[in-house]
Amino acid sequence: MSATLTHPVDQVPMPENQGESYLTKGKGVMSWLLTKDHKRIGLLYLMSITAMSLLGGFFAALIRLELITPGGDLLSAESYNKAFTMHGVIMVFFVLIPATPAVLGNFMLPIMIGARDLALPRINLLSWYIFIIGACFTLYSMISGGVDTGWTFYTPYSSTYANSAVITAALGAFISGFSSILTGLNFIVTVHKMRAPGLTWFRLPLFVWGNYATALVQILGTPVVAMTILLVAMERLFGFSFFNPNTGGDPILFQHMFWFYSHPAVYLMILPAMGVISELVTCFSRKRVFGYSFIALSSVAIAVFGFLVWGHHLFVSGQSVYGGMVFSVLTFIVAIPSAIKVFNWTATLYKGSISYEAPMLYAFGFFGLFLIGGLTGLFCANVAVDVHIHDTYFIVAHFHYIMVGGAIMGYLGGLHFWWPKITGRMYPETAGRISAILVFLGFNLTFFPQFLAGYLGMPRRYHAYPEEFQFWNIMSSAGATVLALGYTLPMIYFTWSLFAGKKAPANPWGAKGLEWTIPSPPPLENFETIPIVTEEAYAYAPEEDEGDEVKHHV
Amino acid sequence: MAKDLQLFPDSASIGAAGVDANYLYILGVSVFFAVGISLAILYFALRYRRKSQDEIPKPIHGSLVLELTWTIIPFLLAMSMFVGGTVVFFRNYHAPANAMEVFIVGKQWMWKIQHPNGVREINEMHVPLNRPVKLIMTTEDVIHSYFIPAFRLKRDVVPGQYTTMWFQANKVGKYHLFCAEYCGTQHSGMIGWVHVMEEADYEAWLSGSIRGETMQQAGERLFNRLGCATCHKADNTGRGPTLVDVFGKAVKLQNGTTTLADEAYIRESVLKPASKIVSGYAVEMPTFQGQISEEGLLQVISYIKSLSKSAPAGGAAASEAPAGKKGGN
Ligand code: HEM
Ligand SMILES: [Cu+2]
Ligand SMILES: [Cu+2]
Numbered sequence: 001m002s003a004t005l006t007h008p009v010d011q012v013p014m015p016e017n018q019g020e021s022y023l024t025k026g027k028g029v030m031s032w033l034l035t036k037d038h039k040r041i042g043l044l045y046l047m048s049i050t051a052m053s054l055l056g057g058f059f060a061a062l063i064r065l066e067l068i069t070p071g072g073d074l075l076s077a078e079s080y081n082k083a084f085t086m087h088g089v090i091m092v093f094f095v096l097i098p099a100t101p102a103v104l105g106n107f108m109l110p111i112m113i114g115a116r117d118l119a120l121p122r123i124n125l126l127s128w129y130i131f132i133i134g135a136c137f138t139l140y141s142m143i144s145g146g147v148d149t150g151w152t153f154y155t156p157y158s159s160t161y162a163n164s165a166v167i168t169a170a171l172g173a174f175i176s177g178f179s180s181i182l183t184g185l186n187f188i189v190t191v192h193k194m195r196a197p198g199l200t201w202f203r204l205p206l207f208v209w210g211n212y213a214t215a216l217v218q219i220l221g222t223p224v225v226a227m228t229i230l231l232v233a234m235e236r237l238f239g240f241s242f243f244n245p246n247t248g249g250d251p252i253l254f255q256h257m258f259w260f261y262s263h264p265a266v267y268l269m270i271l272p273a274m275g276v277i278s279e280l281v282t283c284f285s286r287k288r289v290f291g292y293s294f295i296a297l298s299s300v301a302i303a304v305f306g307f308l309v310w311g312h313h314l315f316v317s318g319q320s321v322y323g324g325m326v327f328s329v330l331t332f333i334v335a336i337p338s339a340i341k342v343f344n345w346t347a348t349l350y351k352g353s354i355s356y357e358a359p360m361l362y363a364f365g366f367f368g369l370f371l372i373g374g375l376t377g378l379f380c381a382n383v384a385v386d387v388h389i390h391d392t393y394f395i396v397a398h399f400h401y402i403m404v405g406g407a408i409m410g411y412l413g414g415l416h417f418w419w420p421k422i423t424g425r426m427y428p429e430t431a432g433r434i435s436a437i438l439v440f441l442g443f444n445l446t447f448f449p450q451f452l453a454g455y456l457g458m459p460r461r462y463h464a465y466p467e468e469f470q471f472w473n474i475m476s477s478a479g480a481t482v483l484a485l486g487y488t489l490p491m492i493y494f495t496w497s498l499f500a501g502k503k504a505p506a507n508p509w510g511a512k513g514l515e516w517t518i519p520s521p522p523p524l525e526n527f528e529t530i531p532i533v534t535e536e537a538y539a540y541a542p543e544e545d546e547g548d549e550v551k552h553h554v
Numbered sequence: 555m556a557k558d559l560q561l562f563p564d565s566a567s568i569g570a571a572g573v574d575a576n577y578l579y580i581l582g583v584s585v586f587f588a589v590g591i592s593l594a595i596l597y598f599a600l601r602y603r604r605k606s607q608d609e610i611p612k613p614i615h616g617s618l619v620l621e622l623t624w625t626i627i628p629f630l631l632a633m634s635m636f637v638g639g640t641v642v643f644f645r646n647y648h649a650p651a652n653a654m655e656v657f658i659v660g661k662q663w664m665w666k667i668q669h670p671n672g673v674r675e676i677n678e679m680h681v682p683l684n685r686p687v688k689l690i691m692t693t694e695d696v697i698h699s700y701f702i703p704a705f706r707l708k709r710d711v712v713p714g715q716y717t718t719m720w721f722q723a724n725k726v727g728k729y730h731l732f733c734a735e736y737c738g739t740q741h742s743g744m745i746g747w748v749h750v751m752e753e754a755d756y757e758a759w760l761s762g763s764i765r766g767e768t769m770q771q772a773g774e775r776l777f778n779r780l781g782c783a784t785c786h787k788a789d790n791t792g793r794g795p796t797l798v799d800v801f802g803k804a805v806k807l808q809n810g811t812t813t814l815a816d817e818a819y820i821r822e823s824v825l826k827p828a829s830k831i832v833s834g835y836a837v838e839m840p841t842f843q844g845q846i847s848e849e850g851l852l853q854v855i856s857y858i859k860s861l862s863k864s865a866p867a868g869g870a871a872a873s874e875a876p877a878g879k880k881g882g883n
Binding site (some may be wrong): 081463 | 559560561562572573576577581582583584587588591592594595598599601603604605609610611612613614615616617620621624625628629632633635636638639640641642643644646647662695696697699701703704706707708709710711712714715717725730732733734735736737738740742743745761812843
């Protein structure tokens with residue numbers, strides 16, 4: 001950050017004599033499979049997660065095709081149930097949870113804090129292998145009969161009644177959990193130990209804060225779900241009784257344990273994406289973020305409070321009324337930090353210098369979708385309303401708005417933003433903008449009708465449904481087509497750009513942040529000499545203009 | 555059901571209005587914020603679009619006043635939503651004492667409905683207009699969820715537990731009944747209808763459908779057939795305590811505690827007699843696990859209830875019993 005970038009775009013001379021790019025240093029498959037370089041590991045994740053998302057998308061397509069007509073005509077009930085289970089398991093455990101931290105975080109986090117790698121590079125590689133083993137288990141469950149429990153694996157259906165490959169699939173999720181734990185651990189150690197001199201906590205880019213909060217949740221929450229899955233497996237395999245009421249177990253206990261992790265897990269998916277958004281908004285409005293510490297600390301607040309609200313998934317499951325009341329109020333409280341973030345991002349735009357490159361369009365899309373997702377969370381937090389909408393399409397719409405609308409918009413925005421840095425190539429800008437707009441429109445067309453169908457009473461996980469819901473389902477399936485197109489485009493032009501894209505300069509966006517001070521693609525060791533940080537994050541304006549804490553402003 | 559496009563579900567119970575009021579309130583607030591924020595973003599995006607490549611806007615660090623404003627106002631709004639929802643939730647949760655009872659047993663993949671007078675139905679439930687109805691529900695296998703959108707109500711049925719819900723229908727008609735908790739292959743086939751009928755039609759339907767015994771009579775028959783009667787005698791001369799006037803009362807247990815004799819307690823006494831021993835008695839009662847169905851159990855319970863003259867018609871316990879109470883151990 002020593003080079004004050006007042007003039008963006010191509011102005012920073014490529015530092016010469018820096019080490020060779022991480023892409024060319026080391027050739028052959030083995031140099032990738034045994035790499036300890038965080039950047040290459042990030043790319044390994046990128047490829048595996050993209051493959052998994054294609055598979056998850058395939059199942060989504062089956063679901064949407066089936067639901068075009070009210071009758072169960074395309075798939076049998078059993079295949080339909082297996083399709084939505086596979087869709088959920090793959091998307092949650094193998095795409096949404098790892099996407100932003102394991103790809104973008106892995107690649108950018110060390111560079112953003114001025115480090116040469118993560119603190120534990122071998123563990124980093126190990127976590128990718130664990131992820132792959134987990135994925136293999138899940139894929140194996142798919143070909144060895146499939147699973148039909150839903151991604152929530154509720155007992156006693158999953159533990160006693162389902163006769164499908166529950167154990168293999170659950171073990172897949174269990175194993176991939178360890179990969180999350182290790183990545184989280186690695187991030188925490190790295191952020192504590194490896195920040196460049198001068199990079200104090202409150203100078204950290206917000207993407208680092210987002211990943212840090214995520215890592216906290218990963219190491220605190222994931223062991224609980226791991227245990228829960230293990231208990232189900234023991235019950236199925238050895239006849240232990242934890243969740244089977246006929247032998248003294250308690251089926252609801254499972255739901256408590258499952259959501260104790262899985263509610264925080266939903267924040268796992270969104271927190272790093274929120275971090276990305278902070279980077280995008282500041283860069284494309286050339287302004288420091290409004291209320292830096294409020295955004296940073298709200299991530300931590302979300303991570304902490306997120307552990308106290310699991311009971312909102314059990315409002316109708318036989319939890320006491322008072323339990324319902326307490327979880328309702330806590331859930332309303334956890335909505336506030338998300339609101340604070342949105343307000344601060346909006347305020348960042350005020351008097352900015354805003355440009356509309358594809359990453360920024362993704363950020364705008366994120367605002368729209370996350371807003372709707374977060375606001376509909378309020379409906380779910382209201383116990384009286386939730387009794388009605390629980391387990392209907394309203395919930396399906398709510399969490400897709402957040403997890404797909406929010407988290408994937410953030411991930412794709414970040415991928416566009418850092419693509420030049422990662423690959424040294426520019427993606428085609430127009431195509432990027434088109435895809436951002438298609439995703440936004442397609443998404444709304446797919447999921448907005450589901451709010452209406454849900455409030456009308458259409459239950460989720462239905463293979464066939466009464467005719468009066470058909471209109472909304474047709475809209476939804478039509479939207480899914482547009483959405484699929486929007487998601488496919490980047491895969492095509494990103495791949496194309498690897499071969500034919502314009503060469504990227506070190507800092508194509510005129511962005512602040514240490515990652516933009518090194519060449520694109522970065523050299524193997526990231527920094528020739530470890531930088532010394534002398535300014536805050538997002539110091540777009542020259543020093544002298546700064547410092548007037550604008551209290552009266554706005 | 556209307557075939558034309560609906561935006562809002564039918565509403566057919568007195569509890570539905572409160573839920574809809576909450577829904578519309580949150581909807582109003584949400585639309586206000588969604589539109590307000592979106593317009594602000596759009597306005598800023600256009601008004602402050604980059605005009606020249608080298609412009610550097612003046613940085614703004616933040617404003618404590620604004621931060622407090624947009625923390626406190628949403629917080630207060632959220633709390634008002636919390637209060638509104640909780641009030642309606644409590645009201646919709648506690649059944650009035652005079653509610654008539656209907657018993658529901660879920661099983662993969664059907665709903666079995668029993669009325670106290672012995673009428674049984676599958677996937678159809680007939681209820682009278684303007685009378686509070688309390689459902690006492692359980693399941694033979696996995697968790698299901700009894701969902702009636704027109705009443706804005708649902709409640710999971712959990713193996714080993716009795717859960718309850720109540721409503722008072724206020725519009726005659728035929729309404730959807732769904733299973734809302736995924737329960738296996740034919741989950742989406744576990745659906746049916748709720749028929750809300752005028753009192754007179756309902757009575758006619760009831761008397762037209764009666765075959766054989768009432769639930770209480772069926773329970774009495776089971777009570778004798780399973781041999782309960784040999785140990786539980788009305789005059790308290792058997793090896794077990796008399797069951798006359800037990801239901802709805804506090805029972806003293808051997809370990810010194812007391813417990814309320816509600817549906818869940820009787821269920822447990824029959825299936826796991828050893829887990830709670832009545833003070834002054836030995837562990838003699840055999841378990842009837844496997845010998846009695848969930849429906850049979852409900853019949854025996856309604857027979858035992860009928861032995862308690864003081865127990866209100868609705869059965870004191872079930873509505874108050876915290877539903878989260880474990881039926882198991
Ligand atoms: C910020 C990120 C959020 C994410 C990632 C998220 C995600 C999810 C997911 C995945 C589910 C459903 C899981 C399932 O049943 O399969 C869910 C349900 C729920 N969400 Fe959110 N949500 C978020 C925000 C909120 C907010 C802000 C609120 C409350 C103000 C909220 C309240 C709820 C409630 C109460 C449910 C349970 C509804 C039910 O199943 O009946 N959520 N959310
Ligand atoms: Cu949750
Ligand atoms: Cu079901």
